[in-house]
Amino acid sequence: SQQGEEDPQALSIQEGENATMNCSYKTSINNLQWYRQNSGRGLVHLILIRSNEREKHSGRLRVTLDTSKKSSSLLITASRAADTASYFCATDTGGGNKLTFGTGTQLKVEL
Amino acid sequence: EAGVVQSPRYKIIEKKQPVAFWCNPISGHNTLYWYRQNLGQGPELLIRYENEEAVDDSQLPKDRFSAERLKGVDSTLKIQPAELGDSAVYLCASSASPGTGYSPLHFGNGTRLTVT
Numbered sequence: 163s164q165q166g167e168e169d170p171q172a173l174s175i176q177e178g179e180n181a182t183m184n185c186s187y188k189t190s191i192n193n194l195q196w197y198r199q200n201s202g203r204g205l206v207h208l209i210l211i212r213s214n215e216r217e218k219h220s221g222r223l224r225v226t227l228d229t230s231k232k233s234s235s236l237l238i239t240a241s242r243a244a245d246t247a248s249y250f251c252a253t254d255t256g257g258g259n260k261l262t263f264g265t266g267t268q269l270k271v272e273l
Numbered sequence: 274e275a276g277v278v279q280s281p282r283y284k285i286i287e288k289k290q291p292v293a294f295w296c297n298p299i300s301g302h303n304t305l306y307w308y309r310q311n312l313g314q315g316p317e318l319l320i321r322y323e324n325e326e327a328v329d330d331s332q333l334p335k336d337r338f339s340a341e342r343l344k345g346v347d348s349t350l351k352i353q354p355a356e357l358g359d360s361a362v363y364l365c366a367s368s369a370s371p372g373t374g375y376s377p378l379h380f381g382n383g384t385r386l387t388v389t
Contacts, residue, residue, distance in 0.1 A: 166315075193375055204277070204364055204380030205316065250315050259304060259368055259375055260329060263315030 166251045166264025174270045181238040183267040185251030186231075192254045194227060194234050195261065199248045208236075208249075241271045275299065277381035279365050285387045291353035294384045298346065298367030305342055306378065307350050308364040316364055322348065323370070355388045362386070 166187045175181050185194070193212045197205040211218045211227045211234065218225045224237040238245055248268050252261040278297040286292050298305050303324050308316035319338065321329040324345035333340065337356070342348040352359055362383040368376040 195375075195377070197378075202382070204366070204382045205378070206380070207377035210375060210377070252315075254375065259378070260318070260321065261378065262318070263308075266313075266315050 166253060166262070168249075168251060168264045168267045170267060171265070172268045172270070174272065175241060177241060177243055177271055177273050179241055179271075181241050181245070181269055181271070183236050183249055183269070185234045185236070185264050187234075187251070187253050187264070188232065189253075189255050191229070192256070194225075195252045195254070196223075196225060196234075196236050197250045197252060197263075199250065199266070201247075205250065238269075241269075243271050243273055245269060246271050277365055277367050277379050279363075279381035279384055281384055282382065283385050283387075285389065286355055288357055288388050289354040291351065292355055292386060293349055293351045294363050294365075294386075296348045296350070296365030296381060298348070298365070299379055301369065302367035302379070303345070303370045304368045304376075305348050306366040306368075307340060307348070308366065310362045310364055310383070312361075319350070352386075355386075357388050360386055360388045 166185045169184045195210045196208045199205045209220045211225045222239045227234045248266045250266045251264045280295050305322040307319040310316045320333045320340050322342045340350045362385050364383045366378040366380045368378050
């Protein structure tokens with residue numbers, strides 16, 4: 163079963179614009195992670211935010227977490243065509259690295 | 274480092290036939306996962322191994338699915354007999370033991386199974 167629901171399901175933007183995708187989840191978490199999946203490939207880990215953190219940055223990525231609303235957002239700044247991919251949030255609810263993935267946001271960055 | 278290796282890359286079989294997928298994790302990674310990803314969905318965990326031990330197989334349909342991880346390295350996932358609804362991408366991932374923290378999952382490129 164999917165723990166997270168992501169919004170929007172699909173997003174199309176122009177290169178240079180910012181892309182924001184949201185993730186909502188149902189149960190308490192230890193941490194929340196974001197992964198990227200290029201077409202026909204496996205998932206690649208992007209960033210993790212722990213339940214006691216509110217914001218995290220890594221390069222052009224910014225992640226926020228609101229545990230009271232059970233939601234997270236991923237912001238990609240100054241997007242590039244190479245950012246075209248599906249993005250998934252994943253929640254770790256019980257520790258031990260047992261992740262439950264969301265339904266994903268399909269991002270398309272056009273030149 | 275070499276990544277997670279899966280084979281075959283694609284597999285087409287008729288329903289009721291058996292099929293097996295193979296995974297070689299990153300060297301030194303004790304934890305191995307099998308996920309199933311349906312079209313347009315996120316991956317769903319089938320089974321998780323810590324070394325040779327299956328520590329979470331609650332989502333594995335045990336009537337037709339089986340998995341093994343002999344010697345705590347390579348793993349094989351088998352379906353027998355396959356059904357039309359088994360068509361999906363089967364992803365293998367591995368991670369170092371998280372201890373008290375976490376360790377990111379490293380995924381292979383998956384096996385795309387089509388059951389006709």
